[in-house]
Amino acid sequence: MNASAHVLPPVCIIGNGLIGGSLMRDLAKKGERVYGYTHSNAGARQAVADGFDVVTDLAALLARAEQDHALIVIAVPFDVVAEILDAIAEHAPSCGITDVVSVKGPVSAIVEKHGMLERYVGGHPMAGTESSGWGASHEGLFERAAWVVTYDYAVAADRVPEGWATLFTQVCRMASLVGAEAVPVSAAKHDEAVARVSHLPHVIAEGLSIVGDRGSTLAQSLAAGSFKGATRVAATQPSLVRNMCETNAEQLVGVLDEFIALLEEARDGLGAERPDMQHLAEAGHRAHTRMAARSGARRESVSPVRISSRPVMRVHPGGPGWVKQLQQIEAVGGRVEVF
């Protein structure tokens, strides 16, 4: 898109919370051109004081993005996505768009309503902490994380426009630049998987915190690693937790039903005359072993060469058979390297 040494076109980040802010820091560190918007005057002042190009005038920023042929990254809570898209339609009608929202089907649906599917590639970095806001953002947040990249549009399209393939390439390269691994996933499969491994853990953290707290100061005093590990994310702002869980409610309800059924079976076993939790303990341990055997990159490696435990496939977006290749990668939870 330009003859400079930049890997990406200018990147325009809408929203500078934990994810948007951390992305901005990493891209700037890599020498990419990046600027952003936040609705909060205080947030913008903080970011500017830290040396970043962040403004509170969305229309002006999007006009700049349009002129720059920038890649727009939507990094706001789900309930603000529609109004951001309205503004993009008005002020940046030809920019490519991606997002980092934690549900993908509902975001796609809004994008479709805006008639913008042909210039949208969904994204979701599987990284975060219990903190939020620019103040919590930091370099390296995405290191070795999976960065989900959706490709439903390419599956549905008779012929994928070249612009869309280019956009897909840019999103994958952006993920890779900040140390993440691009994992191609359909929106529906993503939403089910994150209900299992992210939204359910958040619901659990809230519930377990309440049950622990009912044990009063003594329970506080005795709580150790297992409790703290399982409740850490209950420190997340309740509005953010609601946003992700309520937006993915359909998938989450199904997964909650599965989980409640397992707990009820354990409860019945424990309530028997001879308390018995054999099935849950053994099946849980086996499941944990499988999950841990290949959950992301191997952090324990001491090799200076980065080792990933996700299978990799090199793909040329737009090339022959590339959408089929993405489907093959998705089937094994693998990552894609674009060229």
Next chain:
Amino acid sequence: MNASAHVLPPVCIIGNGLIGGSLMRDLAKKGERVYGYTHSNAGARQAVADGFDVVTDLAALLARAEQDHALIVIAVPFDVVAEILDAIAEHAPSCGITDVVSVKGPVSAIVEKHGMLERYVGGHPMAGTESSGWGASHEGLFERAAWVVTYDYAVAADRVPEGWATLFTQVCRMASLVGAEAVPVSAAKHDEAVARVSHLPHVIAEGLSIVGDRGSTLAQSLAAGSFKGATRVAATQPSLVRNMCETNAEQLVGVLDEFIALLEEARDGLGAERPDMQHLAEAGHRAHTRMAARSGARRESVSPVRISSRPVMRVHPGGPGWVKQLQQIEAVGGRVEVF
């Protein structure tokens, strides 16, 4: 008990797994006299190779403990406690006894059956990892952890025998020596509190591992911090998880019912036409804030002076009103320093 520089009488540890082994390492490092027993030849060989005095002849070891007026620490799984007490009755009829088993009511009941209550003070260090065995044991495991010390016997007794008060002092001093904080708790309150903050998290970890694993390789690939934090302890040996949960079944069933009710309420809210998880998200966040405000010592302190967030009371076991003092400490989840 002796005129040497030792804080404790010789300590005889029965069982050299994660807890017993780590206790042995810490006591030896502090210059205390410590020796132990394990049923496993391989385990004994490993410990001896590491420079520790560990044997597989329980009768001989207990005879030595009896001669030494040693403090016996039972560090075996619950289902072996009765046979260890049989052996103690035969070979070490006058030693003081404590234990590190994760339930206290059921252990007390077995001790009572053996007619040994007057020489038993229950203990439970709130420390551990998902690993087990001598190979997992290490120095510093108990640093800043709560070490529960039960005192039901002193509450029930008309007059506490001096020997029992001395034993209580020794157990508190041992906890303190290895960096832990002695927290006096009645057996029943302990068992309810650990059902909330330890056994329920274990049940959750098993169930969540299963629900995640059903998401197959994609869920594996996307699982990040919230999932890993909540499932870490599912790596624990299933037999150990069963042992603690099944032994504390009565308390755990009540706590599981509370937790399931919270999940069902959330499920119903999420299943509504307008999905709503407001109550759980906000109540969970408030509960987390309270629990985190004072959960153990402040690890983030950079002060070289050790800071504990548990209120402390100095108590002289056997002195006037000391049992009442313990009850006051228990009411606030505080710690005791004995003198």
